Amino acid sequence: MVVFSLNTIQKSTAEQASNEELAAIAKALAHPARIQIVRLLLSRSSCIGGEITHELALAQSTVSEHLRILKTAGIVVGEIEHPRICYSLSIQSLQSLIQFLSAIGQQYQSENLTDGLCCPLQKSAEQFGSCS
Amino acid sequence: MVVFSLNTIQKSTAEQASNEELAAIAKALAHPARIQIVRLLLSRSSCIGGEITHELALAQSTVSEHLRILKTAGIVVGEIEHPRICYSLSIQSLQSLIQFLSAIGQQYQSENLTDGLCCPLQKSAEQFGSCS
């Protein structure tokens, strides 16, 4: 799959994730409870099953639904283990989003830009005038 | 807007973005059209206004709504310029999400893990047994 590389300029990267793909990953992360689940899985050194339910202030069925969303997006995988299910992160699914965001950060950094301003490239070229 | 402050502290790096904050950024990116807008803004070396509307196969009002969402999240800023509006990216707003995702990638990378498997840390410690 896609390998983590730091010096990738967005355009010249071999395969670029589609808009739909990136949006799907972002959507899976677009809820505080799911971010919390990811953080929990990241912080634990061992597998956790229903502990997730106890950590979040949500009903079991709600947590299960959030886990389903994360699993569908490939961010989380679960292995059956006795009565519980062992959840863990699947970093691979996040790679395209990491790459996408990192590319943005790097492009802006390499251009030494203050952000939020109009016409960044024109500004960095001291050609700050009308933006047409 | 309600602010929940149940801060599940995991590792005290400087300041960690809240679950709500990260989810909000992800949510703003959680639509193909908005990803496309970000890409457009990233690829153009000059300001674009209504060109965005023409690039996306969506009605003007719909594009305006997507831009509003991105602006609300701070990802895009717009400067009025004659009849048009000059949109550009504000990388700062994405920093916390970039950091969050990069931290995940680095943690897994540093542990030399294959992902998607149960008990990554236990496995990397050759202690592959029951996950309790």
Place this chain on the structure above:
DNA sequence: CACCATTATCGTTAATCGACGATTAACGAA
């Protein structure tokens, strides 16, 4: 002033999301 181009907002509709309790399914253990 009226005109024009551009963007924002309004109002509506269908679809999706998020939450919950209740129920079902798996499966090891007694």
Place this chain on the structure above:
DNA sequence: TTCGTTAATCGTCGATTAACGATAATGGTG
């Protein structure tokens, strides 16, 4: 086999989202 534990699924509800056309607002120009 039955029991107990755990997770997934179902059904429902209110809230939110996404899309559109129509309309309003902005602001420079003739």
